[in-house]
Amino acid sequence: MESMVEVRSERVQQSIQGVVIQRTRLKLLFIPVFTSILVWACLVQLWHMRLLSGFTRVTKASVRVDETVHSTTPRNYTSNGFLQVSCNGGLNQMRAAICDMVTVARLLNLTLVVPELDKSSFWADPSNFEDIFDVRHFIDSLRDEVNIIKRLPKKVARSYGYHPVVMPPVSWSSEKYYLQQILPLFSKHQVVNFNRTDTRLANNGIPLELQRLRCQVNFHALKFTQKIEALGQKLVHMLQQRGPFVALHLRYEMDMLAFSGCTEGCTEEEAEELKQLRYAFPWWKEKEIVSDEKRSQGLCPLTPEETTLILQALGIEKNMQIYIASGDIYGSEQRLATLRTAFPKIVKKEMLLDPEELQQFQNHSSQMAALDFVVSTASNIFIPTYDGNMAKLVEGHRRYHGYKKTILLDRKTLVGLLDLHHNRTLSWAEFSAAVRQSHEGRIGQPAHRRVIEDKPKEEDYFYANPHECLCESARCEGLDNSTEVR
């Protein structure tokens, strides 16, 4: 859709936007989520107005970014040294980190070595950068910003005996930290290796051109390999042919449950198994966890059974296709029984594709996750049951692609409502009205990120809502900061 829009004149663009908005409105109407038609109509009007400005923003951002993509002259700067990075975490955590690291390299005039991906995380995926991302496109499309090389030149490595400075930069840092603390290291050592990369750059207070570069990397320079993209698009087409679909990121996977200590709905044996797993992994530091307390604070992923009730309460119809965008569900097929009864058109990639097609990705959890990323980004509605990195990165992509609907579940409120419904304090009608009402402002509409001084972890995450890339400052003024309280 974007590339179509880019090549056309301003006037034609506007009419395309009109069509897209019409379609979006139809989609919004297609799945009636709110009880009152009156309230609904008003909200649609309101969003229509927001979407209208939203689309202009998206187009502008894409055009701006694309000019640099097509540039043929590399940026001419004197490199201050080489930056090597070893990313840690799963696919989406690493994706955000790569965007940050390119930005740091640009700020400090460094030569970046293509990032190394984590092979020792829980997922133990042996994939390299080029197995997941189109490395040629990554290097070429950023050449106007930063020089990226595939490996450290032998000459450089030898000149100081293969011993780079290895260190983790301080998390949530500003550009001042990198200029004042990190840059001087390069005058002494030619190579610095960052051995942790998650959340090393602050969400807020970063100069606009650097924020925009983070977006350029995220939305344009990082493309999945042809192999992943093609199979992902095949899944999308298969689903679209059968009608609209919800992508449900059902984060009820073993690692999530073990790490979070959430055992709601598990048998005693299962709870014990999860606990053993947690104790076995040194980097999951929090060991003694009271599941009920965490759940009531909204810190647990919803169970498949809880998710079923929430989807029904939100008005998702029984015949809607639900694509499960997740790895293996803990407790396997049995744990999906309730959800499948309520929504018979549940599908997973394993059901849509031949085993041979998926085989090449088996044992490569990041490549599997990449397929789910493609489908989740393209879905009519995206609903994550936990706000991990995948949920956040997909949310950001959906905002960028025209504020496609993402339902951001308020788990703390929801578990309270679920408990009241379970003990019959709330009837179904009361329960579902309360669920809908509490999510009216949580569908990924235009909003400012929430800024919390000195508590970067609690702020809205840059990559979930990179609002600087979705609007020009003058146009952002009208946005109501309170629309998304998270």
Ligand SMILES: *[C@@H]1O[C@H](CO)[C@@H](O)[C@H](O)[C@H]1NC(C)=O
């Ligand atoms: C890059 O800039 C330097 C100094 O400004 C100049 O001497 C050099 O010719 C430039 N190189 C290219 C390829 O433009």
Ligand SMILES: *[C@@H]1O[C@H](CO)[C@@H](O)[C@H](O)[C@H]1NC(C)=O
């Ligand atoms: C990076 O290079 C540009 C010129 O291309 C220069 O203006 C800027 O001061 C340099 N910054 C650093 C941190 O070296």
Ligand SMILES: *[C@@H]1O[C@H](CO)[C@@H](O)[C@H](O)[C@H]1NC(C)=O
């Ligand atoms: C990163 O490097 C530092 C300093 O060399 C070391 O103490 C730390 O254990 C390393 N961390 C990782 C995750 O490798």
Ligand SMILES: *[C@@H]1O[C@H](CO)[C@@H](O)[C@H](O)[C@H]1NC(C)=O
């Ligand atoms: C994946 O790994 C398992 C065990 O590590 C192995 O048995 C299986 O053959 C592998 N599958 C593929 C497709 O490589």
Ligand SMILES: *[C@@H]1O[C@H](CO)[C@@H](O)[C@H](O)[C@H]1NC(C)=O
């Ligand atoms: C239902 O649960 C809520 C809190 O979980 C409690 O305050 C309330 O008294 C319970 N009602 C009944 C009828 O058990």
Ligand SMILES: *[C@@H]1O[C@H](CO)[C@@H](O)[C@H](O)[C@H]1NC(C)=O
């Ligand atoms: C929203 O927040 C931004 C920055 O956090 C601020 O500049 C802007 O004035 C705020 N807008 C409103 C309507 O409060």
